[in-house]
Amino acid sequence: MAFNVFLGIDVGSVTAKIVVLDAADDTIHHSLYIRTHGDPIAALREGLHEIKASGDYNVLSSCTTGSGRTLAAKLMGTDLIKNEITTHTLAALAITPDIQTILEIGGQDSKIIIVRDGYAIDFAMNNVCAAGTGSFLDQQAGRLGVKVEEMGEMAVTSDDPATISGRCTVFAETDMIHKQQIGVARDDIIAGLCKSLVRNYLATVGRGKQILGPVFFQGGVAANKGIVREFEKQLNLPVQVSEYFGVAGAYGAAIYARKSGPGKSAFSGFDLLENDYKVKTFTCRKCEEECTVLQLMRESQLLSFWNDRCGRYSNPDPQ
Numbered sequence: 001m002a003f004n005v006f007l008g009i010d011v012g013s014v015t016a017k018i019v020v021l022d023a024a025d026d027t028i029h030h031s032l033y034i035r036t037h038g039d040p041i042a043a044l045r046e047g048l049h050e051i052k053a054s055g056d057y058n059v060l061s062s063c064t065t066g067s068g069r070t071l072a073a074k075l076m077g078t079d080l081i082k083n084e085i086t087t088h089t090l091a092a093l094a095i096t097p098d099i100q101t102i103l104e105i106g107g108q109d110s111k112i113i114i115v116r117d118g119y120a121i122d123f124a125m126n127n128v129c130a131a132g133t134g135s136f137l138d139q140q141a142g143r144l145g146v147k148v149e150e151m152g153e154m155a156v157t158s159d160d161p162a163t164i165s166g167r168c169t170v171f172a173e174t175d176m177i178h179k180q181q182i183g184v185a186r187d188d189i190i191a192g193l194c195k196s197l198v199r200n201y202l203a204t205v206g207r208g209k210q211i212l213g214p215v216f217f218q219g220g221v222a223a224n225k226g227i228v229r230e231f232e233k234q235l236n237l238p239v240q241v242s243e244y245f246g247v248a249g250a251y252g253a254a255i256y257a258r259k260s261g262p263g264k265s266a267f268s269g270f271d272l273l274e275n276d277y278k279v280k281t282f283t284c285r286k287c288e289e290e291c292t293v294l295q296l297m298r299e300s301q302l303l304s305f306w307n308d309r310c311g312r313y314s315n316p317d318p319q
Helices: 040-054 069-076 084-095 134-144 148-155 169-181 186-204 225-235 245-259 269-273
Strands: 003-011 015-022 028-035 057-065 101-105 110-116 119-126 215-218 239-241 277-283 292-298 301-306
Touching: 003 040, 003 069, 003 084, 003 245, 015 040, 015 245, 028 040, 028 245, 040 069, 040 269, 040 277, 057 069, 057 084, 057 245, 069 269, 069 292, 084 101, 084 110, 084 119, 084 215, 084 245, 134 148, 134 169, 134 186, 148 186, 148 225, 169 186, 186 225, 215 225, 215 245, 225 239
Parallel strands: 003 057, 101 215, 215 239
Antiparallel strands: 003 015, 015 028, 101 110, 110 119, 277 292, 292 301
């Protein structure tokens, strides 16, 4: 039996997420969270292989989001491309319609979304400083000799968090090394790291924002109970971790695909399993912009261009 579904794909800098949403009752048939390891095409290929093996799906509409949304759309022939603010908001509203604040920390960036009456009215992003992001926590877990999945549990056992700078990765690492050298307990170092990272997030990403409850926490870092505890302490508000925190962007993209209405979808994503795709780049020097233009190749055939700001290649003048 084939299921009519909507597909949401979120391609970030560190992970790729896919959600298959049933068209009949809005339940999630399948969801995936895959590390890209610097190769998003291979990650998408792996994800689509698992999706195809999990059921017989008729894709009515599809949507990509995340920093790699254009690449994913070109690869898979998705019908829609949407920014992360919209998709994360839709995911949160689907679970808690009266949500007012969304905290999101991903692999290499973080954001806050202010929601009022079901609409995102303000947001801020930080994709410059890596402190507090998933990749930074991965690095520190390795330095401390623990699994990143264990950091949250270890943090909540501490009653005396160490003082760790959260202003940037360099200062945080320096403080952590010093605390290790003088014999501070590992649980206290991890708890101090969580405390300082939340303080830094609120002072930078959340600066000037009116943070009201209900508060939702999404993104991979929401799995860290130490970070959740610190948000609750420093905000003096309960913080709800989304049921689909790891795949929230993809979930919201699938919801957006549903809202666009079913139709004859251009989705051709499963072709990824049968063909060899590559991305090539070159620098265009025909104007002062000097864009890094990306080319999508299937076997040896050029399929499309993107990332040229003037549209010289991706949208050439028919005249």
